[in-house]
Amino acid sequence: MTTPEPSPGVAAPVTPAPGSPRGPVRDRYFDLLRALALFRVVLYHLTGWAWLPLVFPSMGVMFALAGNLMARSLKRPPTQVIRGRIRRLLPPLWVLGVVGVTGMVLQGWGPDSEGYPGWWWFHLLYWIFPFSDPPYAEGLPGIHGFVGENWAADFAGPLWYIRAYLWYVLLSPFLLKALRAMPVVTVFMPIALALAFEQGWIVLPGERFPSALTDFSTFGACWILGMAHHEGILKRLPRYIVPSVAPAIACVGLWYALNHDFGNGNDLDSMPLAQALWSFGTVLLLLHISPSWSEWPNRLRRFARPITLLNSRAVTIYLWHNICILITVTQWDRLWEFDIMWQHFSWLLESPWPVFALTWVLIGVCVVAFGWAEDLAAKRRPQLWPDGRESGGRRAGSRPSGTSG
Structure with missing residues (x-):
């Protein structure tokens, strides 16, 4: 019988590796971090509030948790692990591509389109196979009253994460060996690379290859921190080191951002070095303080099912949330056409919170419509709404059945 496996980035209970500071009791905390990261990503992409990545650096957290999971998996032969990770990563992308590419072709995108003639x-x-960012059509007219103009750009926006994740997976066996041999050098290598790019010491031609290296330099240290956490390297440090060093590194990133016109339209996403430093410092602290939760604390137990759902459908939610936001915003803006709305309820129309709530409703539709791809990719029985309720008598919030590592 083939053992079902977790989706990319979804933690699963495993036997502790030798030298690991803790075992599966850490999973609940990691599930909470991943759920918060997804929630913050959706809010940020809707509002564009520059301070949100400072409150919680979602991408750094997600890459760190994925790096931790990858280090756990590499107890098995690397080729087997990489093949399994790629198998679980790509089907949700293919489902997105079938919908998105078909829509772009129907609106006139094709071999003769500007920007891709012959190629x-x-x-x-x-x-x-996203070794680089999948292409998309620019300047599409949209569908009046349903989805806004240039929808393909929003549709393809999250795909950089899939490309970056793929490269991290391929590099992980080498990164793990380097981490065990030279932990300090390996952890800080991506940040040194980010500094070299920022100062112009390294200049690469083209766009596709440099973008992949930029992502590695920005979030690679977080991925490696996740691996270091699993290996017990952080645990072996004196307890005062991380609380002393992590805030200082994060503050350097914040100082750099504030001195380079930080604000809406120019936030951490457009400042790779500041993003790298702030994410590194914050993730280091989060990994340092990780509590031992064998079960959900009482104050969080009421949120166990939604947290389980977010973890079970993390890839689907991330891939589809941008287009859900665009469709919701387009529909919400139509309310301005009604006199009674703009005359008496303009405050409601200008508020982001109703749009945010409706966006999650549409994301829920996408979970039901497309989330099965994650189950099939992981060789699990497909479920429409995997929030832990069908777990054979377990209390809500436990792992969906079949997610063994």
Whole structure:
């Protein structure tokens, strides 16, 4: 019988590796961090509030948790682990591609489109195996009253994460060996690379390859921190080291951002070095303080089912949330056409919170419609709403059945 496996980035209970400071009791805390990260990502992409990545650096957290999970998995042969991770990563992307590419082609995107003459068919291969960002059509007219203009750009926006995740997976066996041999050098190598890019000491031609290296330099240290946490390297440090060093590194990143016109339209996403430093410092602290939760604390037990759902469908939610936001905003803006609304309820129309709530409703639709791809990719029985209720008598909030590592 084939053992079902967790989706990319979804933690699962495992036997502690030798040298690991803690065992599966850490999973509840990691599930909470991942759920908060997804929640913050959706809010940020809706509002664009520059301070949100400072409150919680979602991408750094997600990469760190994925790095931790990858280090756990590498107890098995690396080729087997990489093949399994790629198998679980790509089907949700393919489902997105079938919908998105079909829509773009129907609106006139094709081999003769500007920007991809002659290379169009080759570039489509990135929708199958995203070594680089999958292409998309620019300047599409949208569908009046349903989805806004240039929807393909929003549709393809989250795909950089899939590309970056793929590269991290491929590099992980080498990173783990380097981490065990030279932990300090390996952890700080991506930040040194980010500094070299920022200062212009390294300049690479083209766009596709440099973008992959920029992502590695920005979030690679967080991925490696997750691996270091699993290996017990952070645990072996004196307890005062992390609380002393992590805030200082994060503050350097904040100082750099504030001195480079930080604000809406110019936030951490447009400052790779500041993002790298702030995410590194924050993630280091979060990993340092990780509590031992074998079960949900009483104050969090009421949120166990939604947290379980967010973890079970993390890839689906991340891939589809941008287009859900665009559709919701487009529909919400139509309310301005009614006189009674703009005359008496303009405060409601201008508020982001109703749109945020409706966006999550639409995300829920996408979970039901497309989330099965994550189950099939992980060789699990497909579920429409995997929030832990069908767990064979377990209390809500426990792992969906079949998610063994």
